[in-house]
Amino acid sequence: MANELLLETSDISLSLQGKLILDSVDLAVHRGEIVTLIGPNGAGKSTLVRVVLGLIKANRGEVKITPGVRIGYMPQRLTIDPVLPLTVRRFLTLACRCTEGKLVEILTETGATHLLDSPMQTLSGGETQRVLLARALLRDPDLLILDEPVQGVDVTGQEELYKLISNIRKHHRCGILMISHDLHMVMSATDRVLCLNRHVCCSGHPDTVRVDPSYVALFGRIPTLMPYSHHHDHSHNVHGDVVQSDDEHKGCNHG
């Protein structure tokens, strides 16, 4: 079944402290497709993902995860206190009691085999993302949920990561739901885009969304010849507020 439904939400609404964060959001992810959530800061992307994961409860609406569907989750950021001695190997085996063979297989896929015995605290932004991706994959997920998978990664690294995610979809035959800030690059790596600004502004194939008036109103038109990309010098907390980032320069760490 290529089009098996993995996840469906209907009419998700959520207010926090009297402020409407999500307004009647419908979302569906099928096996083998990549759905990307885009939207401005504070649009509720991370909140929606947290509702889907069951980490917070919506005021209204329903999240239906098809029975038997296993979710692999890659959180937006991971900071491990230096006082906790933790190698990549130990970090990965926290998720599952897997064999050495499986560990190496998955790490080879995400391109992080050489990091197996490194302390988690020494990883660069891109390396951390690859290790987090590996941890999600170790669970043999049917549905991968990635919260800003290219955060803290330089532009070429971002392209590689999106390619990797695309390969994972093919290789593992799973559905992928991801959040992205970076509009241009994610467009080429995705099947369906959901433009979120509290409510779903528009959704569909990237080419359709790109010219949708509500999308253009939010982001402006993307020039076709000059790819739009921008760097963040800040990051966002779960409410979408800007918070000072402590790893601004992780992206340029080539070791």
Added chain:
Amino acid sequence: MDDFLLRALLAGLGVALVAGPLGSFVVWRRMAYFGDTLAHAALLGVALGFLLEFNANIGVIIVCVVLALMLVALQQQQRLASDTLLGILSHTTLSLGLIAIAFMETVRIDLMSYLFGDILTVTTTDLYWIWGCAAVALAVLIAIWRPLLAITVHEELAQVEGVPVTRIRLALMLLMAVVIAVSMKVVGILLITSLLVIPAATARTFARNPEQMAVLAATVGCVAVSGGLSASLQWDLPAGPAIVVSAALLFFISHLWWNRRERASS
């Protein structure tokens, strides 16, 4: 060796063995102040034990558990930061304990021994309590080790992966309460946190993985207890503080050694 010395040593070792691994989590999860607050409340538990005429250990465990649950509930509100809350509760409960004990005219309580420990008067019954509680606490800690480590590294990730976060956190609170209750006799209410934090912080220098750190922390704790007791015997020092100071010495030595090695390798 005299009987009372042997009992003191056994009591100290029993506490150190469980305080090391549990203390590692206290350090990893930044719960030192939380531990302090629970410990301060222990005096209220002692008073409760006398008042209702049951074992002081049980009184302490009950008070610590109730306080831990209260703290978890209070932390849900957003108005006050955690450390402010802990600061309020920590000293309020200590004062309440002191007042409750002052009110009990029929029993005479040696306050100093509760505040700073009285390891040299450990009885055989105390030993049963210490080793019994330590064994159970260690067994529980080993049983929940992996999920506890998972929520320490990233709570939401662990939750998505199916770890029952609330239950594991409750278990950790219970463990803290039990260990604080049995450590009281050894170093006293005001010094308990040091037995949790200092050996773990010392062990960090040498550990390559969490398990190593836990085992090393237990070892460091045992060395500190033995060293402190010998010093106490040798120079007639108060035993509880001597144990804490010997742990602190180990900590400084380990970090000096660490700094030298860092400099040598760079």
